Amino acid sequence: MAVIGRVLALLLPASLAAAEPTRVALAPVVSLGEGRAPTVEKLLEEAVTATPDHAVVRADAVRELLRRAGRRDLESCEGAPTCLAELGRLAGAPVVLYAEASALGGERVVYLKAVDAGRREELGSTTVVLRRGSPEAARAGVIRLLVPALYVGTLAIDVDVAGATVFIDGKTVGRSPLAPLALPVGTHALRVTHPRYRDFVRFVELGFQERAALRVELEQFPVVGERLVPGGRPPGGPAAPWILAGAGAALLVTAAVIAFVVPKSIDRDQDVTVGGP
Numbered sequence: 001m002a003v004i005g006r007v008l009a010l011l012l013p014a015s016l017a018a019a020e021p022t023r024v025a026l027a028p029v030v031s032l033g034e035g036r037a038p039t040v041e042k043l044l045e046e047a048v049t050a051t052p053d054h055a056v057v058r059a060d061a062v063r064e065l066l067r068r069a070g071r072r073d074l075e076s077c078e079g080a081p082t083c084l085a086e087l088g089r090l091a092g093a094p095v096v097l098y099a100e101a102s103a104l105g106g107e108r109v110v111y112l113k114a115v116d117a118g119r120r121e122e123l124g125s126t127t128v129v130l131r132r133g134s135p136e137a138a139r140a141g142v143i144r145l146l147v148p149a150l151y152v153g154t155l156a157i158d159v160d161v162a163g164a165t166v167f168i169d170g171k172t173v174g175r176s177p178l179a180p181l182a183l184p185v186g187t188h189a190l191r192v193t194h195p196r197y198r199d200f201v202r203f204v205e206l207g208f209q210e211r212a213a214l215r216v217e218l219e220q221f222p223v224v225g226e227r228l229v230p231g232g233r234p235p236g237g238p239a240a241p242w243i244l245a246g247a248g249a250a251l252l253v254t255a256a257v258i259a260f261v262v263p264k265s266i267d268r269d270q271d272v273t274v275g276g277p
Helices: 002-019 038-050 059-068 072-076 081-091 135-146 241-261
Strands: 022-026 054-057 095-104 107-116 121-131 152-159 165-168 171-175 181-184 186-194 197-206 211-216
Touching: 022 038, 022 059, 022 081, 038 054, 038 095, 038 107, 038 135, 059 072, 059 081, 072 081, 081 095, 081 107, 095 135, 107 135, 121 135, 152 186, 152 197, 197 211
Parallel strands: 022 054, 022 095, 152 211
Antiparallel strands: 095 107, 107 121, 152 181, 165 171, 165 186, 186 197
């Protein structure tokens, strides 16, 4: 038992360390022309907290850390990665989230940027529109920067023909019937094809965490039957024996009529026809 206890003691810290969430420091948000933006800060803090495997260092806590360190200058980094990386180092956070807000009517347009504090590099940037303090847009922007793989929606494609091949953005994703697909947010080119049906092509717009359903009804190619012509054969086929016999008889009758009708006294030379005196 003592050996097991020592093994658990050795393994437990490593397990806990692996389970620790990534700390994200929220740089104090500045609203252009208004100063502080506490509403925007709250929405972004909630969005980071709701992001899997991430924990937020709140903007007020960052301000206090900078005050104690005598680095109030870092409150106004203006998006510079080097400045934000230093802020992250003081806050003990490997990632820093920077935001600038501006009022537009009754909405807030927020420019977001994420910075890797260790490498002093920008991870990405985006712009979100916060309508009446709604958290959905803030959550979408934070997910897009911190966990791009989760910035997706779901598309369910219901094809009325089994065995049709489904392409998304030129790549095969399977054959119908198909399970719902998790796709990145944005516009996607959909094509459904089957040897016996016309292709179905459409652009599909997908939003963050949206569950969209699309019914695909394929149009079958027209069926072309063989058309019979007089004589009982399809176009292009070999002539029937009785047709050849009939054609020969017709030629003999025509020759006989010509021999009977044309006068015997008429001769024909190379250039002209000459009658008798």
